[in-house]
Amino acid sequence: MALTDAMTSPSRLSALPVELQKDIVELLDIPSKLALRITNWQFSSLIKPPTHQDLLAAERSAWAMTRRLFACQDCIRLRPSREFADAMKKGPKGLNGKEPHKRFCIDCGLHPKPRTTRYSPGSEMEVMGRRYVICKFCKMYTSEVGCVGSGLCGDCHASCGCQCGPTSVSMAPRSGSSAKKRKRARQREYEDEWDLPECYDEHFWECYDPAD
Ligand SMILES: [Zn+2]
Ligand SMILES: [Zn+2]
Ligand SMILES: [Zn+2]
Numbered sequence: 751m752a753l754t755d756a757m758t759s760p761s762r763l764s765a766l767p768v769e770l771q772k773d774i775v776e777l778l779d780i781p782s783k784l785a786l787r788i789t790n791w792q793f794s795s796l797i798k799p800p801t802h803q804d805l806l807a808a809e810r811s812a813w814a815m816t817r818r819l820f821a822c823q824d825c826i827r828l829r830p831s832r833e834f835a836d837a838m839k840k841g842p843k844g845l846n847g848k849e850p851h852k853r854f855c856i857d858c859g860l861h862p863k864p865r866t867t868r869y870s871p872g873s874e875m876e877v878m879g880r881r882y883v884i885c886k887f888c889k890m891y892t893s894e895v896g897c898v899g900s901g902l903c904g905d906c907h908a909s910c911g912c913q914c915g916p917t918s919v920s921m922a923p924r925s926g927s928s929a930k931k932r933k934r935a936r937q938r939e940y941e942d943e944w945d946l947p948e949c950y951d952e953h954f955w956e957c958y959d960p961a962d
Pocket of ligand 2: 885887902903906907
């Protein structure tokens with residue numbers, strides 16, 4: 751059953767006996783369940799919070815795929831594509847990879863839970879095709895990257911005396927027209943990305959604490 755069937759009349763649904771509501775809810779797919787869950791307290795108590803497994807199933811639904819939503823193993827939310835490093839959305843951690851369950855969002859990577867290792871100072875990553883670094887010196891997370899592999903932000907890189915010169919990667923022009931073309935193609939890809947509507951609030955998913 752699709753979201754719209756239930757969502758057009760959540761009030762009529764809530765007027766039904768609870769047992770019947772439960773039966774109907776069971777027929778809903780995961781995105782619909784979760785959407786219904788946040789419409790009112792009645793449904794939020796009726797419908798269990800999503801587990802990481804639920805979200806891993808949900809991220810493969812057409813609904814999540816058109817919106818480019820991905821599950822994070824740490825905050826147990828479906829978050830928009832831009833909240834993840836590119837490497838988290840392809841290869842092993844991609845939708846069709848072997849370990850999408852190991853994917854975590856940038857926020858969780860920067861602020862890991864105790865006893866978990868995520869991003870550490872010196873980590874470099876690409877987000878929506880743009881390079882970021884967690885500077886190993888000043889610990890800042892920034893797109894002002896020193897030279898690739900330096901693990902430094904532009905400022906720290908400039909003052910460390912690296913022989914490659916002060917130009918940061920983001921400022922250095924890529925040589926060759928094919929690189930330019932690639933870049934343009936990549937930009938187009940991201941512009942095409944489904945613009946999340948005003949009504950999408952990822953905090954909707956903040957309803958489950960895996961520590962519970
Ligand atoms: Zn997260
Ligand atoms: Zn720095
Ligand atoms: Zn350098």
